[in-house]
Amino acid sequence: MHRIGNASGEESQKARFFHPCSQYLLQEVRRTERESTMSSIAAYYNGKTVLITGATGFMGKVLMEKLLRSSPDVEAVYILVRPKAGQSMQERVANMVKSKVFDRVREDCPNFQEKIKPINAELTQPNLAISAKDSQELLSQINVVFHCAATVRFDEPLKHALLLNVMGTQQLLLLARQMQKLEAFIHISTAYANCNRRNIDEVIYPPPVETKKLCDLVDWLDESIIQEITPKLIGDWPNTYTYTKALAEYLVQQEKEHFDVAIIRPSIVGASWHEPFPGWIDNFNGASGMIIAAGKGILQTLKVNNDAVADLIPVDVVINLILAAGWYTAIHRPKTMMVYNCTTGGINPFCWGEIGYHVISTFKRNPLEQAFRIPRAQTTSNHLINQYWITVSHKAPAMLYDFYLRLTGRKPRMMKIFNRLHKSMMLLEYFTCQSWEWSSENMNMLMTQLSPEDRRLFNFDVRQLHWSEYIENYCIGAKKYLLNEDMSGIPAAKQHLRKLRNIQYAFNTTLLVIIWRIFIARSQMARNIWYFVVSLCYKFLSYFRASSTLRH
Ligand SMILES: CCCCCCCCCCCCCCCCCC(=O)SCCNC(=O)CCNC(=O)[C@H](O)C(C)(C)COP(=O)(O)OP(=O)(O)OC[C@H]1O[C@@H](n2cnc3c(N)ncnc32)[C@H](O)[C@@H]1OP(=O)(O)O
Numbered sequence: 001m002h003r004i005g006n007a008s009g010e011e012s013q014k015a016r017f018f019h020p021c022s023q024y025l026l027q028e029v030r031r032t033e034r035e036s037t038m039s040s041i042a043a044y045y046n047g048k049t050v051l052i053t054g055a056t057g058f059m060g061k062v063l064m065e066k067l068l069r070s071s072p073d074v075e076a077v078y079i080l081v082r083p084k085a086g087q088s089m090q091e092r093v094a095n096m097v098k099s100k101v102f103d104r105v106r107e108d109c110p111n112f113q114e115k116i117k118p119i120n121a122e123l124t125q126p127n128l129a130i131s132a133k134d135s136q137e138l139l140s141q142i143n144v145v146f147h148c149a150a151t152v153r154f155d156e157p158l159k160h161a162l163l164l165n166v167m168g169t170q171q172l173l174l175l176a177r178q179m180q181k182l183e184a185f186i187h188i189s190t191a192y193a194n195c196n197r198r199n200i201d202e203v204i205y206p207p208p209v210e211t212k213k214l215c216d217l218v219d220w221l222d223e224s225i226i227q228e229i230t231p232k233l234i235g236d237w238p239n240t241y242t243y244t245k246a247l248a249e250y251l252v253q254q255e256k257e258h259f260d261v262a263i264i265r266p267s268i269v270g271a272s273w274h275e276p277f278p279g280w281i282d283n284f285n286g287a288s289g290m291i292i293a294a295g296k297g298i299l300q301t302l303k304v305n306n307d308a309v310a311d312l313i314p315v316d317v318v319i320n321l322i323l324a325a326g327w328y329t330a331i332h333r334p335k336t337m338m339v340y341n342c343t344t345g346g347i348n349p350f351c352w353g354e355i356g357y358h359v360i361s362t363f364k365r366n367p368l369e370q371a372f373r374i375p376r377a378q379t380t381s382n383h384l385i386n387q388y389w390i391t392v393s394h395k396a397p398a399m400l401y402d403f404y405l406r407l408t409g410r411k412p413r414m415m416k417i418f419n420r421l422h423k424s425m426m427l428l429e430y431f432t433c434q435s436w437e438w439s440s441e442n443m444n445m446l447m448t449q450l451s452p453e454d455r456r457l458f459n460f461d462v463r464q465l466h467w468s469e470y471i472e473n474y475c476i477g478a479k480k481y482l483l484n485e486d487m488s489g490i491p492a493a494k495q496h497l498r499k500l501r502n503i504q505y506a507f508n509t510t511l512l513v514i515i516w517r518i519f520i521a522r523s524q525m526a527r528n529i530w531y532f533v534v535s536l537c538y539k540f541l542s543y544f545r546a547s548s549t550l551r552h
C-alpha cells in the first residue's frame with residue numbers, strides 16, 4: 001500500500017505498474033499533499049457549493065471576496081440578488097464585481113466571476129420570490145449557507161423589519177430544510193440582539209414574544225397603529241433592528257434537529273483591518289457615518305461615555321470567523337448549536353474617548369476635502385453640556401452658514417444636514433453611552449481548533465489588533481473608499497483648514513470685541529477691567545521689547 005503523503009518519483013513509477021487505480025491514488029496523494037500545506041478551512045470550501053444572502057451588502061461582499069480568493073476551487077457561489085434602483089440583477093452583479101473590494105481576488109483569480117451564480121430573490125416575498133427552477137438548483141446543489149441579508153436600519157418600521165429579518169429568515173430556513181447536500185447553515189445575527197441584557201453569553205435567550213403571534217398581528221394591523229405601539233411591543237430593546245434580530249436567532253435555533261447550524265454575533269463592524277486591504281469600507285453605517293461627519297468638521301459634539309467600551313470589530317475579522325465557523329460546523333457537527341459572540345471589548349478593549357481622540361488627530365494629519373469646520377470633538381455623557389455644544393457648535397454655525405448661502409443666492413442646506421446628523425446621533429447614543437460584557441468562550445475554542453496555517457489565513461485573534469493604527473487606517477479608508485478623495489489632495493485640504501482657522505480667529509475676535517463694546521458702554525467696572533488688561537498687555541509688550549533690545 002502506498003504511503004499517503006509525499007509519493008516519490010520511484011514510487012510513482014511503481015504505482016504505474018501495480019494497479020489501474022493507482023493513478024487515482026497518486027492524484028489523491030498529490031491533492032492531500034497540496035492540502036496538507038493548504039489550510040483545512042480553505043481546502044474544505046474547495047469543491048463546495050455555497051449560498052450567500054446579502055452578498056451585495058457590506059459584509060456580504062467581503063465574505064464573497066475572501067471565499068473566492070482563499071478557495072479558488074470552490075464549485076460555485078450562489079448569491080441572492082434583488083433588482084434595485086432600476087438596475088436588474090445582472091447589472092447589479094456586473095457593477096458589484098467592479099468594486100475595489102474585488103481587486104485582490106481579480107489579481108489572484110482573473111476568472112473569479114465565473115464562480116458567482118446570481119439568483120433573483122426578494123426575501124420579504126413568499127418562497128423568497130425564487131423561481132421553481134432556481135429553487136430546484138439550490139435544493140440539489142447547496143452545501144453551505146451564509147445568511148447575511150437583513151435590514152440594519154434602526155428606524156425600520158416594525159412590519160418591514162419583521163418581514164425581512166424574521167420572516168425572510170424563516171423562509172430561508174424552510175428552503176434549507178429541503179437542501180439535499182446541506183452541511184452547514186451560518187446565520188449572521190448581531191452582538192446587540194440581546195442588548196437589553198448587560199451580560200450576554202453565547203446562548204440563545206428566550207424570545208420576547210412568540211414570533212408567529214407577532215407576525216400575525218402586524219399582518220392585519222394598520223401600519224399607523226403598528227408605528228404607534230412599536231415602542232410598547234419592542235419593550236426594552238432600543239430599536240426594531242435589534243429586536244427582530246433577537247427573534248430571528250430563536251427561529252434559527254429551532255432548526256437544530258433538521259441540519260447543522262451556527263450563529264455569529266458581530267458587534268460594530270468597521271473597516272477592514274488587513275483584508276482585502278486595510279481600511280476598506282463601503283457604507284455609512286455603524287461608526288463610519290459619524291467618523292466622516294467628524295472629519296468634515298460637521299460633528300463637533302457627541303454624547304458618549306468616554307470610558308464605555310467601543311466594541312468595534314474589523315469586517316475581515318468577522319468574515320474569517322464566519323468561514324471558520326462554517327468549516328467547523330460542517331466537519332465537527334457539534335451536538336449543540338454553537339453561538340459565537342464576535343466582539344473585542346472583553347479581549348482587547350478600546351473606549352469611545354480614545355476613538356474620538358484618534359479620529360480627530362488622524363483627520364488633522366490627513367484632512368478631508370472641503371471640511372465645513374476644523375475637526376474637533378466634544379465627547380461628553382452629560383446631556384446638558386451636549387445640548388449646549390449642539391446649540392453653539394452645530395445649530396449656530398449651520399444657521400449662520402445657511403444665512404450666508406441665502407445672501408449669496410444659494411439654497412440653504414446645512415440645517416438639513418445637521419437635522420439628519422442629530423437623528424443619527426440620537427439613535428446611536430444608546431450604543432455609545434454604555435458598555436456590555438460578551439462572553440467569548442466559543443470564539444476562543446474555535447481558534448484552538450485551527451491549524452497554524454488556518455490561524456494565519458483566517459485570523460480572528462483580536463488581541464493582535466493595534467487600535468490606534470486601525471482607527472487611523474479606518475479614517476483614511478473612509479476618505480479614500482467612501483468619499484473617493486485622493487491622498488494627493490491633502491496639502492490643499494490642509495490649506496483649507498488653515499483658512500478655516502483664520503476665519504475662526506477673525507470671527508471669535510470680532511465677536512469678543514462686539515460683546516465687550518456692549519459691556520464697556522454699560523459698566524464702569526467693565527471699563528476699569530478693560531483698561532487694566534490693556535495696560536498689562538502694554539507693559540508686557542514694552543518689557544518684552546526692552547529685553548529683546550538689550551539682548552542684541
Ligand atoms: C468624535 C468622533 C467619534 C467617531 C466615532 C463614533 C461612532 C459612534 C457610532 C456608534 C455605532 C453603534 C451602532 C451600531 C450597533 C449595532 C451594529 C449592528 O448590529 S447593525 C449595523 C449598524 N446599523 C447601522 O449603523 C444603521 C444605522 N443607521 C440608520 O439606521 C440610519 O442611517 C439612520 C436612521 C441613523 C439615519 O437614516 P436617514 O436619515 O434616512 O439617513 P440614511 O442612513 O438613509 O442616509 C441617507 C443618505 O445619506 C448618506 N449618509 C449617511 N450618513 C452619512 C454621512 N455621515 N456622511 C455622508 N453621507 C451619509 C447615506 O449613505 C444615504 O445615502 P444614499 O444611500 O441615500 O445615497
Ligand SMILES: NC(=O)C1=CN([C@@H]2O[C@H](COP(=O)(O)OP(=O)(O)OC[C@H]3O[C@@H](n4cnc5c(N)ncnc54)[C@H](OP(=O)(O)O)[C@@H]3O)[C@@H](O)[C@H]2O)C=CC1
Nearest residue numbers: 054055056057058059122123148149150190266268269286
Ligand atoms: N454592519 C454592522 O455593523 C453589523 C452587521 N451585522 C449583521 O450583518 C449582516 C450584514 O450587514 P451589512 O452587510 O452591514 O448590511 P448591508 O445593509 O450592507 O447589507 C444588507 C444586505 O441585505 C440585502 N437585503 C436587504 N433587504 C433585502 C431584501 N428585501 N431582499 C433581499 N436582500 C435584501 C441587501 O441587498 P441590497 O443590496 O439589494 O439592498 C444587502 O445585500 C446583517 O445581518 C446585520 O444584521 C451584525 C452586526 C454588525
